[in-house]
Amino acid sequence: MSETERAQVNGAIRNADVLIVGGGLSGTMLAVQLLRLPGTRRVLVIEPRAELGRGEAYSAVELGHTLNGNAARMSVDPDNADDLTQWLTAYIAAGGWPESDQQHVPVSELFVPRGMFGLYAQQRLAEAKAQSTSSVEHIRAEVIDLQVQVSSTLLTLSDGQWLRGEFAVLATGMFPAARTPQTASSGLNAAAVDPWDVSAMRQLDPQSTVLIIGSGLTMVDAVVSLDQAGHRGPIEVFSRHGLLPHVRRQPPAWVDFLAEDQSLCSPRQLLREVRRQCRCAVHQGIDWQAPLDTVRAHIGRLWSQASERHKRQFVRHVRPWWESHHHRSPPLSAELVARLHGEGRLRIQAASFQGLEPSQNGDVILRLRRRGEQHTTLVRGAALINSSGIEYDWRRVARPLPQQLLARGLVQPGPLALGIAADVSGAVVDAQGLASQRLFAMGPPLRGVWWESTAVTDVALQAKALAARLVRTT
Ligand SMILES: Cc1cc2nc3c(=O)[nH]c(=O)nc-3n(C[C@H](O)[C@H](O)[C@H](O)COP(=O)(O)OP(=O)(O)OC[C@H]3O[C@@H](n4cnc5c(N)ncnc54)[C@H](O)[C@@H]3O)c2cc1C
Known part of the structure; x- marks a missing residue:
């Protein structure tokens, strides 16, 4: 047995x-x-x-x-798009989340x-x-x-x-991600800090330089955490393409052009048509996010029907663009990132992570290859936040x-x-x-x-x- x-x-x-x-x-x-x-x-x-x-x-x-879409977009009930808004209305009425007043918008537009x-x-x-x-x-x-x-x-x-x-x-x-840099955490300022761990960030020297790998929504969260922790020093962000997520706005509805034309299948055709629609919208004084948001409903169909070659093309050529335009940042977080960028405190550079160098004093030394360069460069900071994503x-x-x-x-x-x-x-x-x-x-x-x-x-x-x-x- x-x-x-x-x-x-x-x-x-x-x-x-x-x-x-x-x-x-x-x-x-x-x-x-x-x-x-x-x-x-x-x-x-x-x-x-x-x-x-x-x-x-x-x-x-x-x-x-916060979530990166407002309450109206984040219902967990496919049969009731207002489910989160309804829950939130009751929650706020019962005294929950008093700070929501500061957003000055209806409940359905709150970023929860x-x-x-x-x-x-x-x-x-x-x-x-x-x-x-x-x-x-x-x-x-x-x-x-x-x-x-x-x-x-x-x-x-x-x-x-x-x-x-x-x-x-x-x-x-x-x-x-499997490439999460591993360093022995030997002290307060040493090595990798969790992007969401505000209390660990409070222990950093507020004027120190913080390095962040990855420039997507996790990086945006990390910058919010640093701000919350009272960090006021330089933030150096590195990612392969050096693209920041756009801010999420609430565009009006746009014609569902992909439902009307099912012949589009290659990533190149799709991108060309999306760009054309976006230009068309802007020309009419409408936000470019309106046509882009109609694409979402078709992504599953387009992806599952695509050949392996087209999938590879999409991943290689369109993905960085799709990530920064589609996976957009909640407005308050985006405002913070834009402000720090404008003040020169946050810099974003296109560079790929090559490894960590040993350091004697608890600092982090990153080896990077900047886009377009053959040689690698060393960059030093007091802490490293890995926001480079998912395996x-x-x-x-x-x-x-x-x-x-x-x-x-x-x-x-x-x-x-x-x-x-x-x-x-x-x-x-x-x-x-x-x-x-x-x-x-x-x-x-x-x-x-x-x-x-x-x-x-x-x-x-x-x-x-x-x-x-x-x-x-x-
Ligand atoms: C930081 C972050 C922010 C996000 N923000 C948004 C957003 O704003 N808007 C949006 O639409 N989406 C967002 N997402 C995406 C999405 O909503 C989440 O990824 C969603 O939580 C997916 O849920 P999940 O249960 O599949 O995965 P997870 O939330 O990752 O949960 C999986 C669970 O499985 C457990 N598990 C794994 N392996 C085992 C095992 N062997 N045995 C038992 N348990 C196991 C883990 O402990 C984990 O709790 C975000 C995701 C992340 C990570």
């Missing part, structure tokens, strides 16, 4: 209908959608964090770390602190639980292995428990579960090695190319399947569709 068979006989394996691996926004929204469906099922969410619904993004504690958004997700989970005949339980552990059997899935947890479920869903989110290639993620799933052949890398392969319903495709009947994925692991598979609205839509899919099959 195998160890797992013995455990089953001894009652040491807990059973459930659905096992959700990861209790960030994706896992939690899937749980909410399962609770809302008729029938009775048992759902276990395995998440090492103390609270469900937060993950990395919504564990934020600073009011200045991400920690507060986590609370919203949690309250929606609590309400769904209270109204459902199904149950959701948080198991606080890491899943370190997963096996797929004929009619079930079996998870091994870090605390030695086993869980058996009819289905398992990988809602494991994003993994930090989507699971083969490079040094966590037990991704490694075990790859070793067992239960998953294979997704298109361009972005996340893992899956069909359109989220059924994970194994090393033989077969879509699983038992194992599913949602959110960031499906980056290669949909390209945009991370934002609140992506996750909310996937949760609803996947819940329906799982319940149909039970």
